Amino acid sequence: MRAYFKFEFIQFMFNKKNIAVYVILLFFACFYALKIAPAYDPIEKVDREEIEARFLTREDFLNNVVLDENTYPLTRFAAAIYPEWNEYDKQRLDALAAGDMKKYAEATFNWYVYSDNMIFRNGKDILYYNSRYYTAGNLYATEDGHYAYMYSASRFDGYAKGDSNLSINVFEERTALQTLQRLLHSYLPLILLISCILFAADIVLKDKKNPSLIKGFPISVWRSLLVKGGVALTGSILTVIPLAVGFVIIAIRNGIGDLNLPVPVFSYKTKAFTTISMGEYLFQNALLILFWFFMLISLLLLVSIIVKNEFANLVAGCVVVFAEYYYYVRGLGYVKDIHWYPSSYVQVGQIIAGYREYLNNSVALTLKNGLLVMAVCTVICLLLTFIISNHRRYKLL
Amino acid sequence: MWKLLKNDLIIERSNKKNIIAILVVALFVFGLFSYEKLENSQKLIDEKGSESQSLSAALTKFQPPDAMDDGTGNELYYNLLQQKQYVVNQSMALKIDRPQLYLDTGLKLVEVRASAFELEDYEKVATNLPTKTENHLDAILYQFMDKAGIVVSQDSLSFFPFLLSVFMMLGSFWFIFISIFSSGILIEEFRHISLIKGYPVSFDKYVLAKSTSAMLIVLIFIAEIFACSLPFIYFYGVGDANYPVAIFDGSYKVITILEYIGIALIYMIFIAIFTILLSVILNVLLKNMYLTLFVQLLLFIAPSLFPALVSLVPFNPFNYMNFTNLLNGQSLDLAKPVGLELVHGLIYIGISIILMLAAVKLFFTTGKLKKV
């Protein structure tokens, strides 16, 4: 079996398609690190001018406002809420001036908590989150702002309480590890899953080209399928290597960050954030992605032996990965049990961070359920594969 | 040629790939239908709501002195205030079902908006507002509807409006779908090379027959899209085939849904021929199905990765592969705006097709082909 693994693995590595996948990943990693990452412009950034402008305007208002029985209710409201708000802004400015990152983090935490409380609970149609959430066509700008403010609050709380080295780059999530975290929250899982599909698509069917060579190997169909799955899995995991190049480039430019940095995680049940460490976040992501690999590979093995067509493999893989686009509507999780569909877990980073729970109003889109669904699907696929491949009359080639 | 085509069809008829592709197309249509259905029917009202919110957020960027009434205030600020008022009115008009009012305020809104683009500091609020192109498209749509006496419709599930959304969606995916479908067009044949090598026909004729049979299957896909949409007539009616759609085809204009579908079909056929021939050439050069696919997809996304390419090489046929964006005038909103024209796209794709055919005829011979 080991010899067969080696045999398959060598073929895998010399497969033009697989080499091309690695090269393209390398290209994207470099393209991202050199072109996209430097242009990253976070909404929640450390912007002294913005804070100062807001602070001065409000200070000016508070100094000049006259409150009597004729005062307009909104003015009264503003006069009531601005003092505390401004206090936090002042602390932030002072901390920045003094270069005290810890203090800045603490003040910023308070600022976000207070802002969110004001805007979300008390300021409907009066107060707004950062205007960049309200892009043209965004139907859920307020929800996005709410999430982002809670998220930022939790993050800065973590910075203030933790003992990581703090810097502007850390605050703006620009360090290599944080960039990775942001990517896991967006396209990276999709890219990894598609690579996995591409790796597994022909792993069985390539033998069609030289059947007599393979047919006679002293290894059962089931075992050879397992080995092939193992090779595809190894290959999928190796995608880390070309991607690491991009990681290193970003690390050199913006620092690597550290594994104790806090990552806020939302829980729909408590409607609140808690933080876990970066290391744990990455581990959980890796775990779920690994289970995704198991699932996709076993699915593709099954399709391979039933349909015996590469195009069908690509279609099956893509349907699972992209199905969510079809049924995803914000808040659907509240009415439908979408946590039983494997495709609901495609956005791995968002699952771990609880963002999917937030978007879907569902308590069930958790890592645990994700692993469970993936494991069940994997077992079903493998079981079917086992039964079919061991059937007396079944011929693989 | 005819006998070749006939033989190809015998081969393709029982090819699993085609059967799967036909299933995929059906899945796409029905999936899109369920998606459209999930997207609630109040889409327009929600959009207006979010528009007003975006405007409010944009207004928060201004300081109290901007709001002075004595003439020293900020012009953009007042413009946005006015926009917001119109948007709220439009929203109201929808809720109380007065489509003419919606249209009238819409006309005023686009006018105010058009003047906002020229005002100072506009870039500060640009992300909160529709782009100039979007506004222009809205403007001519409202004007047209006003003149023609058509009222705004919120129905998106009856036959023609649904077909419109199918083809708009297809605009972005068509190239990708066809390139996946055709990426192995000759590679599969290379597996039977000793059978076909000695055919008493030239290779270019052979390729032509192969491409034609692939094209016929593509036509089946297109027919299938219509066929799969037919059941919706039963549930939701036919809808208005002449409902207007605003497009940019070099200049801004309003066309009917039927015309839009017509344009989409022409583009889809051109793109399909282009992609199939490209697959043929890449198959011969690269001798690998996946490499063919990767090269095609990279060429497809190159204009999005490097937007400067679009203005630099306007005759690149890949600028035109996403015809939905083309008709939306998206190239006008690039850092370096280019007005990609609909007809030019067809000409460039057409020229590319001719060039590729010439290349096949001049450079390809059967004898050198090897088994892959």
Add this chain to the structure above:
Amino acid sequence: MLELKNIGVNFSGRDILKEISITFQPGEIIGLVAPNGTGKSTLMNVIMNYLRPNSGKVVFNNGLEYSSKKNEVKIHQLVSMMPDQSDLYNHLSGRQHLKIYSSMWNSNPELIDSTIKALGMESYVNKKTGTYSLGMRQRLCFAMQIVSDTQIMLMDEVMNGLDPTQVEIISQMLVKKKAEGKTIIIASHLLENLEKYADRIFFVKNGSLDLIEDIYSDLGVNGNMVIRVKEGTEQLKEKLAKAFPELSIQLLASGVTLIDFPKNEADRLESISAFLSDNDKPEFSVGKMTLGDLYSKYYH
């Protein structure tokens, strides 16, 4: 008519075919025999123009040459090469394959059914070829070429994977085609079978085609007798060589020792048999020199 004029092919400096000039006539079956890798397939590829020779040209009927793509098409209407059985479309039936070939070469469609019948393929011809055995596939490939009905047919290892009955059926078919005036060029290792129907048999060696009649006379073995000794050994060979230095003695891998001598020296037989009995090898046979014997002698 097919004429090769000074065909020369070399791969990286090694001559595969050297200055080959030869003409094949209609109604003729040509056998090509050689160990693997000596240029049989190369020659066929040159005739099909799959491989451009370094020198020389191939001329068909009325001076038709591979001078343009148009001509290539015309020539391919005249000449066909048997497809490789691994290249069949597994999802199509045998009959569909035959139909494709028939329509490609515009041949008489009745040939399809008559060929199926003649080759005894009725029972499986409507099934997908993916289910065929090697022999069935091989027969289908042969049938496809017969159905294409070209003037010249090239067959590389046509008898591969066939049982003796099938070999016999195909041999009869070949003879029939020859009577119809086809030129058939066959590369085969079934020497005795080849001998039955081939008009001319060539051995390919060092890049040239040698007619076996010439080889017989060149080697001076025309009409020679051969003694085959079972269980021969290297020592026996040496002993024999010492005792009869004028004889050609060969030890085959099977352990059979071949001794050949001219027919008119029948008296030698006695002394050799006496010698063999003395050396505890009483079991041997005497016969005419076969093509197989010639082959082993020529390529040893």
